[in-house]
Amino acid sequence: MADWVAACAADDIEEEDVIRFDHEGRSFAIYRSEDSDYYATDGFCTHERVHLADGLVMGAVIECPKHNGRFDYTSGKAKKTPACVDLRTYPVKVEAGTVYIQVD
Amino acid sequence: MNAFGMVIVGAGETGARAAEQLREQGWTGKITLVGKEKEAPYERPPLSKAALLAEETPTPVYVAREERLGELNVDWIAGSVAVRIDRSAHAVHLEDGRAVPYERLLLATGASPRRLAMEGADLSGALCLRTFADALAIRERLVPGNRVLIVGAGFIGLEVAASARERGCEVTVLEVGPRILMRVLPPEIAAIVEERHRRAGIAFKLGTGIVGAAREGAWHAIKLADGEVLRGDTLIVGIGAAPETALAAESGLAIDNGIAADERLATSDPDIFAAGDCCSFPHRLYGGRRFRLEAWRNAVDQGIHAAKSMLGETAPYEAVPWFWSDQYDLTLQVAGLSHDATSTATRQSAGNTIVFHQDGAGRLLAASGVGAPSLAKDIRVSEMLIARQAVLDPAKLADPDVKLKSLLAD
Secondary structure (H helix, E strand, O other), X not given: OOEXXXXXXXXXXXXXXXXXXXXXXXXXXXXXXOOOOXXXXXXXXXXXXXXXXXXXXXXXXXXXXXXXXXXXXXXXXXXXXXXXXXXXXXXEEEEOOEEEEEEX | OHHHOEEEEOOOHHHHHHHHHHHHOOOOOOEEEEEOOOXXXXXXXXXXXXXXXXXXXXXXXXXXXXXXXXXXXXXXXXXXXXXXXXXXXXXXEEOXXXXXXXXXXXXXXXXXXOOOOOOOOOOOOOEOOOOHHHHHHHHHHXXXXXXXXXXXOOHXXXXXXXXXXXXXXXXXXXXXXOOOOOOOOOHHHHHHHHHHHHHHOOEEEXXXXXXXXXXXXXXXXXEEOOOOEEEEXXXXXXXXXXXXXXXXXXXXXXXXXXXXXXXXXXXXXXXXXEOHHHEEEEEHHHOOEEEEOOOHHHHXXXXXXXXXXHXXXXXXXXXXXXXXXXXXXXXXXXXXXXXXXXXXXXXXXXXXXXXXXXXXOOEEEEEEEEEOOOHHHHHHHHHHHXXXXXXXXXXXXXXXXXXHHHHOOO
């Protein structure tokens, strides 16, 4: 069953930035866009085990901090090598200043 | 001429990326990749924790496995060394007597570890780190209680030192220079790294040259210029690497601290290109000054760039140099090159320290940082500022309340 899990406060993340969220042995990256829309993906890059929350967000793109693979974090699509496998994304909602993600 | 095809000598990160890129750019002719090792292209040196610390037997981090090379329709000649280039006949001669004709040739021959050279010294059994076999040999020595002497306090020496310490070895790092990381990091950053190593229990012997080495049974005895003798059961040498230029030099190509290439990465022969650790090239961002870089990103980017140049593109290679090193829980990252800097500004925030290097006009030339992995964000922004040759107010660079990203808009 898919559960909504409280990940962080909406203002824990700066605009156009990303933070890490760990839950039950899994790790996620939670994004806030320039327009303060929120998104969530798997935390680790699909190329090597590097956490994307340490990477730079530019527009809708997150870049791996080590190998510069890029993904569109709104869709999970891999945009630049060495990343070639898409990132998994998760539904996100914001209620009363808290960001929730739906994990299964 | 298409039948001649593209030939790449050197099957490391650079060579493999170049082969991949040639196909991506639509080259359908022959591609031949000649590698000295039997192993498919993998990352060198293998510094990852997996290579040195993993409990189970590690494997190399492959850039392209045999299967991938097959998909790309690359003729991979493994375990062979190119010994001569016949430039007038456009052919590379291999040690087994084969001649491989080329239309365009890429030299991605890499670099080899420098050895300690001293008259009368017995350095038998000394280890270095470049190949996967080197990593396995070092790994075998990293057992609890071993007394490890490491010569050289550069990135490689220090990463190995951290791994050895994590494995429970007693570790002493010897460095002839007055401090660690002399060539790559400013003193404020190096001091933080040194302190972290000391806290982990690493002993340093800085500013002292080595004047002799002997074997005493299983022990290495290293004699220092100040008369002290250090003994260890394991000796690891990390004093830099020398570019593999012999093949190019013998073929009459220009050499200048590496195989001398132009801004497109073409050598003094317009049909022969060079890329990666073996290549020296002029960098537009630094007034055309010639550099040779040993770094993962450069190996990748130059391989890709050289492939495009081989197909006739004329764009210059002008990526901002970028290096990283992980030691314990510390991340070190450097963007740019600080050789021409006349001033620095230091930013401290959330446990991260970044030193910005500027020239007399205030142009940002380099940024060196140490701290948590999230440091990467600010270094990446710095890299973009360096690429656009931004002239910046040092007070803003040093002020942690000014978002670096906001400077991109100036």
